[in-house]
Structures are given as C-alpha cells and as structure tokens.
Amino acid sequence: MTDWNSRYEIGDTPWEKGRPAPPLLEILERLGTDIWGDGRVLVPGCGTGHDVRALAATGLPPLGLDLAERAVELAKSHEPAGAEDYALGDFLDPAWREGKTFSALWEHTCYCAIHPTCRPDYAQACADLIVPGGCLIGVFFLTPNDPDEENQGPPFNSTIPELDERFAPWFEREHAWIPENAYPGREGKEWIAIYRRK
Numbered sequence: 249m250t251d252w253n254s255r256y257e258i259g260d261t262p263w264e265k266g267r268p269a270p271p272l273l274e275i276l277e278r279l280g281t282d283i284w285g286d287g288r289v290l291v292p293g294c295g296t297g298h299d300v301r302a303l304a305a306t307g308l309p310p311l312g313l314d315l316a317e318r319a320v321e322l323a324k325s326h327e328p329a330g331a332e333d334y335a336l337g338d339f340l341d342p343a344w345r346e347g348k349t350f351s352a353l354w355e356h357t358c359y360c361a362i363h364p365t366c367r368p369d370y371a372q373a374c375a376d377l378i379v380p381g382g383c384l385i386g387v388f389f390l391t392p393n394d395p396d397e398e399n400q401g402p403p404f405n406s407t408i409p410e411l412d413e414r415f416a417p418w419f420e421r422e423h424a425w426i427p428e429n430a431y432p433g434r435e436g437k438e439w440i441a442i443y444r445r446k
C-alpha cells in the first residue's frame with residue numbers, strides 16, 4: 249500500500265511536473281468548457297493541483313480532492329487561478345461522497361495510482377458522484393511500465409477494453425483519442441476518453 253503523504257513529505261514525487269497535464273489543455277482547446285457542465289468539477293487525486301488551477305482558469309469551479317495532507321497543503325499554497333477549492337479525503341470512501349454531486353470529473357493519474365483491485369470502487373464512486381448527463385473526462389495511462397516487465401505499480405496500467413467494460417454499466421463513451429500533447433516520456437502511452445453518465 250503506497251503511503252502517498254510520506255511521498256509528498258520526502259519529495260519522492262516523480263509524477264509532479266510543475267504544470268497541468270498537456271492532454272487536459274488539449275481537451276479544453278478542442279472541446280471548450282460546455283462538456284464540463286454547469287456545476288462543480290471533481291479532480292480526484294489532484295496532487296498539488298496544477299490541473300485544478302488550469303480548469304479554474306477557464307472559469308469552471310473545480311474541487312481538487314486528495315488523501316495526502318501534504319499534497320493538499322501544497323495545492324492550497326498556490327496563488328488561486330479562479331474559483332477552485334481543495335479537500336482532504338478518500339475518493340473511494342462512500343462516506344466522503346455522501347450528498348455530493350458533480351457535473352464532471354477529471355481523471356489524471358488517480359486511476360493508475362490505486363490498486364487494480366480497487367477499480368470497481370473507483371467506477372462506483374464516479375457513478376455515484378456524476379449527475380446524469382455529466383461526464384467522466386480522463387486521460388488514462390495505458391502503458392506506464394515496460395510491457396515486458398510485470399506491471400508492478402503504481403502506476404498500474406489499463407487497457408481500452410478494460411476501461412470501456414469498467415464504466416459501461418453507467419456510462420457511454422462519447423469521445424476518445426490519443427493525445428497529441430504529453431509530458432516528455434508519456435508520448436503515445438496515454439488515451440483520452442470521455443464517458444457520459446447515462
């Protein structure tokens with residue numbers, strides 16, 4: 249089990265790139281903001297919040313959620329970009345999501361961070377939190393590790409059929425493409441998918 253908070257405390261955060269995910273900026277440029285709906289946008293596993301602030305800068309009201317206290321502290325230490333907010337909590341905990349709804353959810357390196365045995369809980373959380381007609385908008389890490397090696401994560405890889413099957417009980421896939429923009433080293437390893445809540 250990864251101790252995420254300790255990793256932030258000691259600075260062992262190779263995923264921290266100091267800027268928003270290039271595929272997020274690509275989605276915003278290609279599809280605009282309408283697809284995110286007119287309510288709040290949840291960013292689970294937001295880390296230090298670069299994606300949260302990129303969303304806030306467009307006028308959307310995102311909530312960054314992370315279970316690592318230090319990550320939330322670091323996120324809050326940044327100059328606000330708009331109407332963003334941050335919360336400490338566990339996305340997989342049904343108690344956290346009680347009474348909450350969001351018009352969209354942005355997934356980036358949270359799905360690959362949790363153990364694959366918890367993926368049904370991740371999908372259930374998305375289904376519970378996203379309103380009908382809202383979107384799960386994500387960039388998924390298909391091949392973070394050498395495919396010849398055993399996939400010992402995090403990050404844990406995923407496949408397109410696995411993702412489609414995972415979300416199919418509640419969502420219909422509306423868009424998908426390989427991002428043209430990626431952090432160095434992630435080129436061709438990611439997949440953008442937008443699933444709409446039925």
Ligand SMILES: C[S@@+](CC[C@H](N)C(=O)[O-])C[C@H]1O[C@@H](n2cnc3c(N)ncnc32)[C@H](O)[C@@H]1O
Pocket residue numbers: 252253263264265292293294295296313314315316319337338339340356357358361362
């Ligand atoms: C690989 S890091 C990515 C952070 C951020 N998305 C980024 O790319 O910089 C995974 C993040 O997910 C958080 N996380 C893992 N499991 C979580 C959970 N169940 N609920 C909320 N956050 C979680 C970790 O604390 C960590 O900040």
